[in-house]
Amino acid sequence: MPQHVRVGTRASILALTQTGHVAQALATLAAHPGSESLTVETVRVRTDGDRLTGSLASLGGTGVFVTALRDALLDGRCDLAVHSLKDLPTGPADGLVLGAVPLRQDPRDALCARDGLTLATLPTGARVGTGSPRRAAQLLAARPDLDVVDIRGNVDTRLRRVAPGDLDAVVLARAGLARLERLDQVTETFEPDVMAPAPGQGALAVEVRTADADGTTPLARALRALDHRPTRLAVVAERALLARLEAGCAAPVGALGRLDDDGRTLHLDAVVARTDGTRTLRRSSTTVLGAVAGASPAAGTLADALAEAQADTLAAEQLGRALAEQLLDAGAAELAELGATR
DSSP states (O other): OOEEEEEEEOSSHHHHHHHHHHHHHHHHHHOOTTSOOEEEEEEEOOOHHHHOOSOTTTTTSTTTTTHHHHHHHHTTSOSEEEEEGGGSOSSOOTTEEEEEOOOOOOOOEEEEEGGGOOTTTSOTTOEEEESOHHHHHHHHHHOTTOEEEEOOSOHHHHHHTBSTTSBSEEEEEHHHHHHTTOGGGOSEEOOTTTSOOOTTTTOEEEEEEHHHHSSSSHHHHHHHHHOOHHHHHHHHHHHHHHHHHTOOTTSSEEEEEEEOTTSSEEEEEEEEEOTTSSOEEEEEEEEEOSSOTTOOOTTOOHHHHHHHHHHHHHHHHHHHHHHHHHHHHTTHHHHSOOSOOO
16 A cells, blocks of 8 residues: 655745645655555645744744644644755754755845846846845845845745836745746846855755654655755755854855765855845855765665765764854854854
């Protein structure tokens, strides 16, 4: 008999689209000749981020879109939850584990402006909407003359505000626009040296109960197949940096990890900005991992593969923490409201 899995998700169009992609991938990956298959049911869960109004920072920042989904996992209303990884708190959740991180979409931010305008061609005093202090700070660092407007709402709501008499442009995650097939609205995609993305941006997190992550069940097998090693290691490094800085998802902190084609060299770039854009601090670092992407463990066992993955994860975490220390030594805590101090 197929294993039946209930997938928890927020009810927004973007969340449902993302969850649909994950659910379909899991069902496909679980299909294996001679083994049990997987059937998937979607369960919609309403979160505080969907129910409340106000800026992300005023709602508590990190976790506002996550807590209700985690509660549904823990009390058995669903068997896994799909999150935008940048919304996931960096601290551990008792009884839960990150079961898979699928292949990441383009993590960069995108400008959606009227009349095909770019950041360079927006008129003086142009009104640009974003709900992210990180984006606002980097916009002002590049163009101090802009009028940055705090906005909330789903992708379509924000795009509709680009109109005469309201906003000249909005800044959104390119990944969300791609998943919704709205890339035609993009007038410029920002390179990370102009606007570093949020840690985890463009990636999805598939969270499950700890007991369901390992073993040979169709779900555990599908999760291992869905997990994308370069993406996971990149976001582990990004989130370790965020955790060491004790900065939430609403803090003006950007980070982007990247694993080289050799499968061993992991790079991490990061920025901390003053919220008014008057000062930014950038640092980069690199580490070499022990495992090679696609290589089989010497003994060929699942235990060996898991041990190699754990070693690489620890190295990625160390990279993130070390780069955070560099930022703190250079005065990052003086630029942003970080919990970490030196």
